[in-house]
Amino acid sequence: MLVHPPDRPTALPPGGANAIGHTLGLVGDEWNLLLLRYAMLGVRRYGEWRTALPISHAVLTRRLAYLTGMGVFEKAEYESRSRRLEYRLTRRGRDLWPVLLSVWAWEAAWVPEHVESLPTMAHRRCDRPFLPILTCAACGKPVRPRDIVGEFGPSGTWERSVPAATTRRRSTSAGAGVFPQTMTLIGNRWSAAILGASFQGLHRFRDFEQRLGAPPTIVAERLRLFCELGVFEQSPSAERADWLSYHLTEKGRAFFPVVSTAVDWGERWHRAAEGPAMTYTHPSCGQDFHPQLRCDQCLAPLRGHEVAVERPAG
Template sequence: MTAQGVGRRVDGGPDRTQTETHVLVHPPDRPTRLPAGHANAVGLTLGLVGDEWNLLILRYALMGVRRYGEWRKAMPISHAVLTRRLASLTAMAILEKVGDEAQGRRFEYRLTKRGRDLWPVLLTIWAWESAWVPEHVESLPRMIHRTCGKEFLPILACAACGEPVRPRDVTGGFGPSGTWERSVPAATTRRRSGSTSEGGAGMFPQTMALIGNRWSAAILGAAFQGLHRFRDFEQRLGAPPTIVAERLRSFCDLGVFEQTPSEERADWPGYHLTEKGRAFFPVVITTIDWGQRWFQAEEGPALVYTHRGCGRAFQAQLTCDACAAPLRGTDVVVERPA
């Protein structure tokens, strides 16, 4: 078991935020119990997934990398950054440090059960980047489904009825531990530099533009919750207006949002998800699904969804677009690009 402090408590709104330190115990094979009133599963998970170095480390871990030197060889990452990320992922019980240098054995970092359970998030990110983002430093991994032997793309479906799901097919919102304040990552997450020494645009350039910053992730999540007016983003999220304006402009430039005239006033435009933006829904929902399985607040879940088609509680499932069979982590082969 490992421990990590959580230092954000919300006592009734963005103007009454206290910082206290609570130690969380992260058993690798069981959910972490979150204290009442603190950052919920969504906030904690976005802080993890919204860091591109974490995603790259996990990408190679899923392809079999276990040793420090192998990550250094595969990634344009410094010693200090890799050391910090491996320590953080180990503290979160996503990786497990195994070995004993005193006995001549080199340490390995192996994925735990909760670490292996992140594969749907990585798969949906790869699929979205492949379909919508032309610029990549290197080719994205190939995904092979063992069951049918074909290269595939994951399709989001309802685990209860098996039907494919689009954003409009799911309804719901905040649950017992869900508030805007508790769902925003506690600290600004970081994405890789765009400099040549850091590998150019990165492996997930636009994914990081969407979730690699606390306010970007919050605005995107709010859009899927139905917010579309500037003042709603500002007031509900408690974000500075200059930041809201910059993020909305950036999302429009990426083609994820489109600006539309307001029915109330011409100078109050609305911001709506485009087809490209809606296509990011599988990333959002698999991230939330993983977070709520592994981080459970005392009060209950942060978000509760229902599948309109079957009327049952929605839980994400990925299926193979080649054979339509449900995907399981053990059936997915991730191959390094040639």
């Protein structure tokens, strides 16, 4: 059984799912994302999640067990007499904050109808509300997807980067205060895989199907949804007029901070025996690219303990 220590990277066996696959298995599940969202806002106890979410006892129990097994939560007694437990974010779990902040920032910019449901973020260092800016950790310059060159590393293949199927949550979460567009992009394992593949240059239907090993009906559904959301746009292929190509729009490219911070988290906390799954470089400075979030108000690098997150009013 694979062990995920909460304070050091997981050693992955050769030939299995790589860092990306394990990360997608975590963030590519709607319930996991919801539990993490509330955990970042201070929720720790079983009953608090049950009150905040329309989740059954069975599903909540399974997801808490999964996140604990992944080293993201740890159980601790908060009432010794009755041996009641709460679930606290570990170092590994707290390290997911750049991913959550990137999700909230994208929603604020591109899904205005959900802004009132977003947590409020303030930077304690400058004492102002902020939005994170994606920059290169090596040189500090802001980056966009076209500024970064990415390729598979020694453990990186499409097959190893798609997680094995797990129990999935049905996509009817609007009543839970969830952000439906974000869930459409990363709340499903195939959505997350297709989105990640598009950032690596895939744009044809058959490429998504063949490279990812995804069922054609799933690929067709995901591409349709991405186009409806304005994340992809379709156009005739340069190879054949009766073929379609799917390219990221500006809205889709703006999701890159979520993708890059998730991959970076995965590589830090999952070490494959063969080496990394993905390698990114920033040609502008000639260094390996690692994402760093900066405050758009004071431009200082953001640190987890300097970010104040509060629940939305009401």
